[in-house]
Amino acid sequence: MQRETGVRVTADNATAIGAAQTILLGVKPAVVLPVIKENAEALRGKLVISLAAGIRLSSMEALADARFLRVMTNTPSAIARAATALAPGTRTTEEDVARVTGIFRAIGVVVRLTDDEIDAVTALAGSGPAFVYTMIEALAAGGVKAGLPPDVALTLATQTVLGASQLAAEGDASPAELRQMVITPGGTTAAGLAAMEKHGTSEGLIAAVEAAAARGRQMAQPSGT
Numbered sequence: 001m002q003r004e005t006g007v008r009v010t011a012d013n014a015t016a017i018g019a020a021q022t023i024l025l026g027v028k029p030a031v032v033l034p035v036i037k038e039n040a041e042a043l044r045g046k047l048v049i050s051l052a053a054g055i056r057l058s059s060m061e062a063l064a065d066a067r068f069l070r071v072m073t074n075t076p077s078a079i080a081r082a083a084t085a086l087a088p089g090t091r092t093t094e095e096d097v098a099r100v101t102g103i104f105r106a107i108g109v110v111v112r113l114t115d116d117e118i119d120a121v122t123a124l125a126g127s128g129p130a131f132v133y134t135m136i137e138a139l140a141a142g143g144v145k146a147g148l149p150p151d152v153a154l155t156l157a158t159q160t161v162l163g164a165s166q167l168a169a170e171g172d173a174s175p176a177e178l179r180q181m182v183i184t185p186g187g188t189t190a191a192g193l194a195a196m197e198k199h200g201t202s203e204g205l206i207a208a209v210e211a212a213a214a215r216g217r218q219m220a221q222p223s224g225t
Contacts, residue, residue: 017042022099025050029219033059040064047096053122054219057089057115067091069100072121073107075129082108083125087115123212131208136161 010016017023027035029052036043043066050060050070057099058069069092073084084104088097097112104110114119136157143153168175183189196202 009177013039017046020046020048022047025052027052029054033063036063036066047090047092047093049100053126054119057087061089061091061183065091067093067096069096070105070115070118071100072126073104074125077107080107084108084110085113085118085125085136087113087118089115098150102176119216120209120213122216123209127212128209129185131205132161 008019009182013035023043023046025032025035025048032050032052032055036048040063046066048060048064048066048068050057050068053072055070057068057070060066068089070087070089071084072086073082076082077084082104084107086097086104087101101110101112136154139157139160140150140153143157144150148156161177164178168178171178171180179193183193
């Protein structure tokens with residue numbers, strides 16, 4: 001594999017750390033601190049990018065003399081459409097931040113925040129795709145109830161969400177302005193939005209992000225599981 005791709009593979013953490021100056025820590029949150037503690041000496045002076053939810057920079061910095069930086073990204077990184085936030089630690093330099101920004105900008109949008117704000121990013125961007133997939137399923141189910149074949153309804157629902165998202169991202173209009181462009185008084189969109197309001201769709205999405213953020217804060221506590 002190394003000859004074909006230039007990538008070396010090892011199952012030994014110490015070997016991997018010793019061969020690199022930048023380490024991406026992509027283990028489950030419960031394993032982050034034990035891994036850092038076990039490899040503290042090897043991590044000395046290295047740039048360590050933690051991808052785990054809920055593990056504070058202060059907790060990592062207390063275990064090893066490394067330059068820690070937290071990053072939260074999401075599954076659309078698989079198609080270079082990620083929403084990523086980074087939070088530098090007390091030892092990271094602006095050069096470190098620029099390096100990490102460059103790495104993750106290759107797969108999408110990057111914003112810089114503080115450690116305290118990462119929990120909200122975990123909820124909005126990290127968990128957000130699951131909320132959007134639920135919306136797509138619901139839109140498709142509505143299409144089926146209205147008389148469309150399931151495969152057609154899913155195709156149209158998925159493309160509608162994709163197109164609307166791109167328009168919101170690439171245009172100058174706000175989501176509220178874009179929504180207003182679709183509404184005709186007394187028309188189909190107005191009827192649909194009224195039904196959404198009746199069933200509390202917006203409130204449900206807001207509550208989902210709030211609940212995910214609260215769980216992220218809970219995970220950041222020593223007793224969080």
